[in-house]
Amino acid sequence: MKKHFFVLFLFFLFIANSGAQSKHTFSITGGNFVLDGNPIQIHSGEMHYSRIPQPYWRHRLKMMKAMGLNAVATYVFWNYHEIAPGVWDFKTGNKNLAEYIKIAQEEGLFVILRPGPYVCAEWEFGGYPWFLQNVPNMVIRGHNEAYLAATKSYFTALYNQVKNLQITKGGPIIMVQGENEFGSYVAQRKDIPLAEHKKYSAAVFQQLKDLGFEVPFFTSDGSWLFEGGALPGALPTANGEGDIAKLKKVVEQFNNGQGPYMVAEFYPGWLDHWAEPFPTQKPEQTVRQTKKYLDNGVSFNYYMIHGGTNFGFTTGANYNKEHDIQPDMTSYDYDAPISEAGWATPKYNALRELLKTNETPAVPAKIAVITIPDIALTKAVDLADLKSGISSVIEDNPLTFEQLNQGNGYVWYSKKFTQPISGKLELKGxxxxxxxxxxxxKVAELNRYYKKYDCEIDIPFNATLDIVVENMGRINYGPQINENNKGIISPVIINGETITGDWEMYKLPMTDVPNLAKHKSSAKTNRPTLYQGSFNLAKTGDTFLDMRDWGKGIVFVNGINIGRYWSVGPQQTLYLPGCWLKKGKNDIVIFEQKNEVVQQKVKTIITPILEDLKPEKGQ
Incomplete structure (x- = not known):
């Protein structure tokens, strides 16, 4: 352990003046990570700029530094920055990646950059822009001209933001990852020859190198997946590998018989889905494994050190045989050492005791938490009223979100019948x-998670069938990543008959907060409803909206979509950052899809509820 503290002391000594933009050298040499000629170990934590409000970036980075870490790792989310084809945003609010990296350097942390192009991360579409699916001949994660042209465009835009932030230019970026967990994809897509997979991964890796990244490259995969994921010229690192002997053996096998040895994803917690138990890990388990790494000279990166929040429509989803989709929750707390709201947990404190040195700074003060008196909702508008002001798209068959040129949110499908029909409504797509x-x-709720794709229906003369569909997040992991269209993607069938002709579709992306100024209250139970209210504050602070009395929907506060809620849990609250509140008047709009009870108010509490499962009736 004395050796560990000496190495860490050297690392902190070298980065003490990093804010002055002094140049360093960093390399992988002789089986070691080498900083300015001295072997060092990397003690990193993963934290994503897009999941933390920009005003809180520095606080969270200070929390990392105070735990005894010396680096921060972050994915770069392609779809977070290419907001429309060829339209890039690296400057607005949470999208200012360069600022995040600079703040990390100011706080004495090096940066490990993970640009993908695929990132997984429980993020919408694994980081890919939804509109790639509309590009002819596009095959995601494949060696095809359309896809490689898109990745080159993305890497070029990214490189222009970070090229001068590499350690060789006086910045804090010490390593860049090539692709991401590609070995898993190779194992899942055995229908594609290994040589073809390798052709693809080599091509995107070459794009990164051709742009001018000068720092060392690495890959990250499960230790049993290096054959598919490792790249010549990149250090292989083993995600989630706790067996030191196995770690060293596999790294040496794919790295010329030597180290350094690193676990690029060391899991102190785990991801969580709606309608499933919230996974946890005891602090002593995380501490015990960390000590093993320290004692054996293994570098590591906690995934996640601080998860944050999937604001807006940024959540992704998984897929398995039991559930056609497992949508990720708004909270990305991850049972991480630093909680969703930036609090030091018992896990954090235990790890700090293990990692801190005499140079480790004090833990920064907790951001203030407030309660807000019950917020009165003064207007409740049926979603149909908002729809009435929108022009519809009319086609013989329902169109997907992508065909409607819409990425997220909701689409209202409507069909008028001049003749009666009854029987089983099937919506397999x-x-x-x-x-x-x-x-x-209201006739029924259909739900891909529960594999509920049909219901009995009775449509009389001159009746209207309405189907309001929500995109709950595109799949971010596995071979289904190339099957990510949303909406209604197959024929609508009633009593065995395909229903065609004059389907009207209303696009409700809810990218921006709905404007209810021209609408009067019109809400009824069991109808999709938009609620509006306001509240005044004498002081601001973090809080949590208590959504236990609600069904399913999203919430906007001061125009910002703070995420989804769903009564099934286990998440029953929404984190509301105080930096997005203001003294004086604040506005709230809630879109409630089910509206089983007309609501009068919404409450806040000072602690989150993330472990309260309430399964849907009949499931």
Whole structure:
């Protein structure tokens, strides 16, 4: 352990003046990570700029530094920055990646950059822009001209933001990852020859090198997946590998018989889905494994050190045989050492005791937490009223979100019948959640998670069938990543008959907060409803919206979509950062899809509820 503290002391000594933009050298030499000629170990934590409000970046980075870490790792989310084809945003709010990297350097942390192009990360579409699916001949994660042209465009835009932030230019970036967990994809897509997979991964890796990245490259895969994921010229690192002997053996096998040895994803917690138990890991388990790494000279990166929040429509989803989709929750707490709201947990304190040195700074003060008196909701508008002001798209068959040129949110599908029909409504191509109405009366909820794709229906003369469909996040992991269209993607069938002709579709992306100024209250139970209210504050601070009395929907506060809620849990609260509140008047808009009870108010509490499962009725 004395050797560990000496190495860490050297590392902190070298970065003490990093804010002055002094140049360093960093390399992988002789089986070691080498900083300015001295072997060092990397003690890093993963933290994503897009999951933390920009005003809180520095606080969270200070929390990392105070735990005894010397580096921060972050994915770069392609779809977070290419907001429309060829339209890039690296400057607005949370999108200012360069600022995040600079703040990390000012706080004495080096940066490990993970640009993908695929990132997984429980993020919408694994980081890919949804509109790539509209590009002819595009095959995601494949060696094809359309895809490689898109990755080159992305890497070029990214490089222009970070090229001068490499350690060789006086910045804090010490390593860049090539692709991401590609070995897993190779194992899942055995229908594609290994040589073809390798051709692809080599091509995107070459794009990164050709742009001018000068720092060392690495790959990260499960230790049993290096054959598919390792790249010549990049250090292989083993995600989640706790067996030191196995780690060293596999790294040496794919790295010329030597180290350095690193676990690029060391899991102190785990991801969570709606309708499933919240996974946890005891602090002593994380501490015990950390000590093993320290004692054996293994570098590591906690994934996640601080998860943060999937604000807006940024959540992704997994897929398995039991559930056609496992949508990720708004909270990305991850049971990480630093909680979703930036608090030091018992796990954090235990790890700090293990990692801190005499140079480790004090833990920064906790951001203030406030309660807000019950917020009165003064307007409740049926979603149909908002729809009435939108022009529809009319086609013989329902169109997908992508065909409608819409990425996220909701689409209202409507069909008028001049003749009666009854029987089983089948919606096998539902992506992902729908409420069905006949003449405005709720008939059923259909749900891809529960594999509920049909219901009995009775449509009389001159009636209207409405199906309001929600995209709950595109799959971010596995071979289904190339099957990510949303909305209704197959024929609508009633009593064995395919229903065609004059389907009207209303686009409700809710990218921006809905404007209810021209609408009067019109809400009824069991109808999709938009609620509006306001509240005044004498002081600001973090808080949590208590959504236990609500069904399913999203919340906007001061125009910002703070995420989804769903009564199934286990998440029953929404984190509301105080930096997005203001003294004086604040506005709130809630879109409630189910509206089983007309709501009068919304409450806040000072602690999150992340472990309260309440399964849907009948499931």
């Amino acid at each position: 539902l992506r992902d959640y729908a409420i069905v109405y006949v003449n405005g009366i």
